[in-house]
Amino acid sequence: MTVTTTEKATAEKAASVEFRGLRRQFGTTTALDGLDLAVQPGEFLALLGPSGCGKTTALRMLAGFEHPDSGEVLVDGEDVTRVPAHRRDAGMVFQSYSLFPHLDAVGNVAFGLRMRGVRTTERRTRATELLELVGLADKGRRFPHQLSGGQQQRIALARALALRPRVLLLDEPLSALDAKVRLTLREEIRRLQQELGITTLFVTHDQEEALSLADRVAVMHAGRLEQCAAPAELYGRPATAFVAEFVGTMSRIPGRFTDGLVEVLGRRLPVDGPPPSAADVDVLVRPEAVGVRADAGSGARVAATAFLGAATRVTVRLADGTEVKADLPTHEAAALGAGTEVSVSLPDRPVLVADRGR
Known part of the structure; x- marks a missing residue:
């Protein structure tokens, strides 16, 4: 596959990410309890842990949808903790796809570009380019109800990439799919991430998913980071009993x-x-x-x-x-x-x- 202008632009903008002492309380529940974590430019990092461990809260703080009670979120060394979500330069893919039912695939991918005032010709060109990148070049005129779950998730991924974000955020994007489709799309996400070179954070509670996809896996428990390491190290040399029993x-x-x-x-x-x-x-x-x-x-x-x-x-x-x-x-x-x-x-x-x- 040839590298498109979209891919080149995205790769050039790969950013570092850092969480410093993030704390977040929801009533009596502690979602994050002093999270410190650094992600390198172009790295694929999986946030892994059981429900309620704080992984999605951390992702939403990076996206700008949540704000910490204390601590900082940095992108390329810049403090973006209080920067509004629409100025974060992050693309997010949700578990529920969140496609617009009245727009076809091209329209969904190009939606963010339209909101930014990109000219019609340019946004259609970029949307078509991205549909080819995710293997759906022939589905541009289809509406969401005419697409399978896996195809809809690919459209959501293309839409997130359309704005050429510095960071790609994936919040359990495969959990609603059946096992065979999940495996195929998992491989596609990793291929795309490597080709684009984009810094990616992937939230999951599925250990197999995390170990097979990520350069490093950050295991979280009760709002804290238990261990962050390459999959082989995490499995072979777990730092805590929790990591040992949760992974494998x-x-x-x-x-x-x-x-x-x-x-x-x-x-x-x-x-x-x-x-x-x-x-x-x-x-x-x-x-x-x-x-x-x-x-x-x-x-x-x-x-x-x-x-x-x-x-x-x-x-x-x-x-x-x-x-x-x-x-x-x-x-x-x-x-x-x-x-x-x-x-x-x-x-x-x-x-x-x-x-x-x-």
Whole structure:
């Protein structure tokens, strides 16, 4: 695909973004509790977390739709905290599309340009250019009710890009779509972002979506930033127990911390990260790090298996009732049916721990 004038103009304007000490209270609810976060020009950053963690509030503050009780929002080093939304130079795509039903696709994409007084010929040219960019060059005369959900979302994306914003904001834009369309559009959004080089913030509660799309993922919880890192680091070296359990699957196995090591499943292993504050701890392990083998008389049994294709997830119930998940090659798991007595092992490497029950 050739790079259009719209793409060149957008890439040249990629901006840095910074949140400094953002705080926002809604009644007795704290939406943001001192958020500090910096986004580099051209970076794709995902804000990930459960409902109510503050990720959408942060995005709306960047767009200018919400204002903090304290703290600053900076774009390219300029404080825009009190700048009106229409002067923020940000394009936003909502979950609900928000297309105008009485306008066709070209009219919807060109709407913001018309409001800015761009000449008819120029705005139609730019709208047509953007429709081609999002793969809908042949749908320009269609109205929203004549388009699928995925196509409508592409129109909304093209409309957000039409004004050549310095920052693109995506607020759970895929959550209303079915799984197949969501996957396709996810790939399209990433392709477009890379081609345009536009600074993008993407809000989602879907960990797979965040890990597959973003250069970095900022995990939020209760209005605070838990960790911001590249997807591989976030998954492999979570900074907190919350991140470890929210991103991917994690099992908790009771252990005991003494003399700088944690005793778990009959082994003494070093701790990954700061030492715990108590002796009784939970050891957090990913299913791919757990080994399982048949072992009569061990006291642990296979509770369930789930076929995942090349791998099978085996859930083992230990003698104390703790359940541990292990992802094994399917051909190995075939011999471990429900009720099989097994032993569970961990690799000889540092493990993440958390205070018991926290």
